Amino acid sequence: MADVARLAGVSGQTVSRVANGRLNVDAATRARVKDAMRELGYRPNGAARALRSGEFRSIGVIVFELSTFGTTRTLDAIATAATARGYSVNLMPVLAVSRQAVADAFSRLGEQAVDGVIMMIEAQILDEVQLPTGLPVVVVHAGLHYDHPVVDADQTQGARLATEHLLELGHRTVWHLGGPPSSFAADQRRRSWEQTLRDHRCAVPELLIGDWSSASGYDAGCRLAADPDVTAIFVANDQMALGVLRALHEHGRKVPDDVSVVGFDDMEEAAQFWPPLTTVRQTFTDIGQCSVDTLIAHLHDPSPHTALAVPTTLVIRNSTAPPRRVAY
Template sequence: MADVARLAGVSGQTVSRVANGRQNVDAVTRARVKDAMRQLGYRPNGAARALRSGEFRSIGVIVFELSTFGTTRTLDAIATAATARGYSVNLMPVLAVSRQAVADAFTRLGEQAVDGVIMMIEAQVLDDVQLPVGLPVVVVHAGVHYDHPVVDTDQMQGARLATEHLLGLGHKTVWHLGGPPSSYAADQRRRSWEQTLRDHGCDVPPLLIGDWSSAAGYDAGCRLAADDAVTAIFAANDQMALGLLRALHEHGRTVPNDVSVVGFDDMEEAAQFWPPLTTVRQTFADIGRRSVDTLLAEIHATDDHAPVAVPTELIIRHSTAPPHSR
């Protein structure tokens, strides 16, 4: 810093103001200091600055199941939002969900000096995980039992929209292909589907369980295709809906004339399925942005712990129609 000050012909305090982004330096002097920094290859020492300010400008993200559609989209949105706010992201994957694995992830992030953590692990087995005291934490896609802010899609609203859409077309009931029992999102969608049917006085068919994959959708579709009473299916995600469409086609059940299908997510490819898929859109960009905003509010103690529910939207395409339409 002293070398920069000598080359620029200014004081060390002026260099410090420029390096820390202060505004009380005139434009000509600021340009001269920055030019000296470039010539000398000077970069502000972030670690030293963090020790002085107590802020590292870094957030940790603990995540499980990196390959799932929702996780990748939410991570992308978190990284974009954090970068826009001047924060780096330290990703900590958890390969096997357990209380100890999550505790170890928090320990490792603590050693890497982060200002707060976004936790993207929705497995219900983590109900009683002790999250660290004193470290700001935001939980994404989970139940609201934590003493930390929770940000999630309004899963129950989305499932209700899907189920009521099919009932509104005239279907007597709606079958459901749910996600894994360990998933909060799958559980909320299942409960909302079931409650919506009961609220409308409809029978609740047996639940089918999948693992979010198109292969699981195909297996379930092969079973459902054999039952002529099945005229409407709500799949808990678009990938399983894709497998359903293939199975129904192979078994001679046309969509939507014989069977209507609704998915959940509105992945980019959903509009290119055949037929184009009616689905529930959850906006992962909003979830990521709200997660970062909520965490930064926690870091700076400017907000309460109220959960954030991001609204969903039903996107109607050509995979749904009144029953037996010709």
């Protein structure tokens, strides 16, 4: 800074003002200082600035199951939103979730100087660990009972929309292929499906469980296809729904003439399935944006924050129709 000040013919304080984006420097002096910076190859020291201000402009993200569709889309949205707000993102994958693993992830992020942390670990697992204190935290895709702010899609609303859509078409009941028991999202979707059937005084069929993969959807779809009573299926994600569609096709059950199918997520490929998939859209862009905005707000106001449920919508395509026949 002293070298820049000498070359530009200004004080070190003026160089500091320009480097920090202050507005109380006239345009000609600012241009002279920036020319001197370029000539000398000067770059402001972010670490030193952070030590002075106590703000690192960096967000840590602790994530489990990095390969799942919802996680990758939400991470992309978080990175985009953070960059737009002038923050970098430090990703910390947790391969096996335990109390110690989460504590270690927090410790490593603390050493790398982040301002706060976004947690992306399913609630059923997260309930088993104690979140460390000392850093502001926002929890994504989780339960609503934490002391930290929580951001998630409205899973309950989405499952109700899917189930009621099938009932309103005239199906007597709706079968459900759920996600893994460890998943908070899967649990909320299952509970909402069951409650919606009970609210409409419909029988609650046996629950089938998958692991989010299209292969598990195919296996469950083969079981469902063999039952002539099955006319409507709500599947907990689009990838499993793809496997269900294949199984129904191979068993001669036409979609939607014989069986209607609804998915969840509205992944880009859902509109290209055959038939195009009716599904529940959860907007991962909004979830990621809301997570970053909530964390940044939490940095400046640590008072308790309420849980934020991002609305879901039903996207109706060609995989659902009134039942052609009902066998009971």
